[in-house]
Amino acid sequence: MQALAVFPSQKRVDLLDIAEPQPKGATEVLLRLREVGLCGTDREIASFEYGDPPSGSDHLILGHESLAEVVEVGREVHGLKPGDLVVAMVRRPCPHPECRACRAGRPDFCLTGDYTERGIKGADGFLTDYVADDEAFLVKVPHALSDVAVLVEPLTVVTKAADQAHAIFNRLPYDPGPQRGLVLGAGPIGLLGAMLLVADGFETIVYSRDSEESTQAKLVRSLGAQYVPSTANPIESLAEGWGEFDVVLEAVGFAPLMMAASQTLRANGLLALTGVPHEAAAVELNGRTLRDLVLGNRVVFGTVNAGRRDHLSAIQHLEQFMVLFPESVRQLITYRVPLDEAPQMLMQKRGIKNVVEMRRAA
Numbered sequence: 113m114q115a116l117a118v119f120p121s122q123k124r125v126d127l128l129d130i131a132e133p134q135p136k137g138a139t140e141v142l143l144r145l146r147e148v149g150l151c152g153t154d155r156e157i158a159s160f161e162y163g164d165p166p167s168g169s170d171h172l173i174l175g176h177e178s179l180a181e182v183v184e185v186g187r188e189v190h191g192l193k194p195g196d197l198v199v200a201m202v203r204r205p206c207p208h209p210e211c212r213a214c215r216a217g218r219p220d221f222c223l224t225g226d227y228t229e230r231g232i233k234g235a236d237g238f239l240t241d242y243v244a245d246d247e248a249f250l251v252k253v254p255h256a257l258s259d260v261a262v263l264v265e266p267l268t269v270v271t272k273a274a275d276q277a278h279a280i281f282n283r284l285p286y287d288p289g290p291q292r293g294l295v296l297g298a299g300p301i302g303l304l305g306a307m308l309l310v311a312d313g314f315e316t317i318v319y320s321r322d323s324e325e326s327t328q329a330k331l332v333r334s335l336g337a338q339y340v341p342s343t344a345n346p347i348e349s350l351a352e353g354w355g356e357f358d359v360v361l362e363a364v365g366f367a368p369l370m371m372a373a374s375q376t377l378r379a380n381g382l383l384a385l386t387g388v389p390h391e392a393a394a395v396e397l398n399g400r401t402l403r404d405l406v407l408g409n410r411v412v413f414g415t416v417n418a419g420r421r422d423h424l425s426a427i428q429h430l431e432q433f434m435v436l437f438p439e440s441v442r443q444l445i446t447y448r449v450p451l452d453e454a455p456q457m458l459m460q461k462r463g464i465k466n467v468v469e470m471r472r473a474a
């Protein structure tokens with residue numbers, strides 16, 4: 113069977129033939145991939161900016177946004193059966209006994225940094241026909257979601273941010289009442305974030321560089337949210353025209369914007385950062401920004417990856433989105449291509465979410 117891999121030492125991205133996995137473990141599951149979503153992380157790995165092959169290998173099989181069908185289960189697998197649809201969790205625990213996060217089953221909070229991530233860091237991904245995985249890392253998805261379930265993994269980034277935000281809001285000694293949310297960025301994470309805010313009853317604004325006539329802007333408006341193009345509205349003065357926000361979800365990864373975003377927060381508000389900026393990006397931090405954080409009890413936090421709880425929340429929210437605005441959800445997936453067209457698709461910045469369609473059930 114074929115797989116799409118990156119060879120970092122040779123600066124090469126290629127299809128290669130690999131053997132089908134032969135799962136032997138009692139808790140292992142053999143999966144046939146249905147769809148794999150592509151994102152900016154894959155593009156950066158394919159541009160050799162990061163990504164680590166498994167130890168001893170010269171290549172890393174790409175793909176971390178999976179949707180697969182269970183083909184075979186080991187004798188100790190009790191929660192899954194052949195025919196079930198699953199999404200695989202991306203991050204896997206580090207081996208250190210002292211890592212309380214990984215030992216508690218939450219490698220997304222790993223304390224040592226020695227975790228692996230399938231398709232990203234030290235473990236092969238899902239851009240192939242079959243993979244084996246342990247039941248512990250698989251999350252069952254209802255068949256009713258099959259045409260959009262490839263969005264579960266990116267949605268977990270948002271549901272984890274929301275879960276963290278809820279925990280932080282719980283500190284407030286009063287009921288916050290109706291809330292306003294701002295999303296920075298109209299890529300898949302930003303648009304899924306807007307859906308979640310709208311579904312949770314927030315008055316929602318999405319701020320991005322796309323024009324007001326763009327597909328992204330129309331999609332935002334189809335949710336009942338407002339779209340504000342960044343070209344005509346500098347972030348520093350956004351709150352003057354559009355008011356302040358209780359929650360800001362950043363999904364751009366542009367350092368100056370990430371820094372300036374805290375200026376849009378209302379007192380006691382919080383800013384969740386999910387974008388990953390370039391290390392060399394310079395930002396100016398002035399005393400006023402820090403002063404406003406202190407004097408307004410504002411919180412800025414980063415969030416990465418997701419635990420099982422966030423996956424279950426993502427599946428529940430996706431079901432809710434499919435009741436509230438099914439067409440908008442389907443429109444997030446722009447192109448579906450076969451594996452041999454994945455390399456070109458990966459490097460093009462076209463569409464919102466592009467998906468590799470693996471071969472259909474034999």
Ligand SMILES: [Zn+2]
Nearest residue numbers: 150151153177
């Ligand atoms: Zn991704």
Ligand SMILES: [Zn+2]
Nearest residue numbers: 206211214222
């Ligand atoms: Zn750990």
